[in-house]
Structure formats: C-alpha cells, structure tokens
Amino acid sequence: MKTGVLVADAMSVRPVTVPRIKTILECAKIMAQKRVGSLLVIKEEKLEGILTEKDLVHFLAKALDPKTMKINEVMKTKIHTVAPEEDLYDAISLMKREKVRRLPVLAKKKLVGMLTLNDILTLQPTLFDLLDP
DSSP states (O other), rough: OOSOOBHHHHSSSSEEEEEETTTTHHHHHHHHHHTOSEEEEETEEEEEEEEHHHHHHHHHTOOOOOOOOOOGSSSBBBOBBBBTTTTTHHHHHHHHHHTTTTTEEEEEEEEEEEEHHHHHHHHHHGGGGGGGG
C-alpha cells in the first residue's frame, strides 16, 4: 500500500550530527540541549554510526565513565537507512520490521536527513497505525 508521500517530504533535513571523538557525556549534553533522541556519527559527510537514548541507558547500566568513554565505543554501526525517494510506506515497514524509531536518509551514501516516528506523526498521523503489531 503506497502512500504517495516520499521520505523526502517527511524527513528532518538537519539531523544532529557529531564526530566519533565526542565523549558520552558531551553527546548526552548535546541530545538534551537539542532535544533529540539520537545523534548521527559522521565523518566527511559519511554516516559511521548512530547513538540513541537506548544506547545511553545501556551505557549507564554498566557504570562506565561518561567523561572519558568515546561514542565510537558505544554507537551502533549496523544502521538501517532509507533513500529520500522511497515511499513513506516502505520506510514505515522497515521501521516496523527492524524495530527502530528512526532512519537516517542517505542519497548516494551521503547523509541528507533523518526520518523519525515524530516526523511521520506530524505529517500523516494515520500512517502511525501501520506500525502496530
């Protein structure tokens, strides 16, 4: 069931990015300041990883030092992505299948945006029903 709405129409065009040399504490502060649930780790416009709120919770549970630990030791490198020209239905299906709430948007391997559940809800709340199990 195609929606006729492209990922490019729903995505955030300025996702919050950080280099892999940032510490966990620095990243947590950035997430709080920018009011985001994840950070994309990039190097020269190429996506290297993602750090989410869930990753921070797992990190804190291990009682490691957030002032010294770098995000490249915690970030996820297996990242599900979507292209801007894909239909929103396909992106939602991927989110549901992989149990993720956000998808970096890549065009020719270059980061161009981020699609989140909030973006989908803002644009077309009725599509949220597709995520129900």
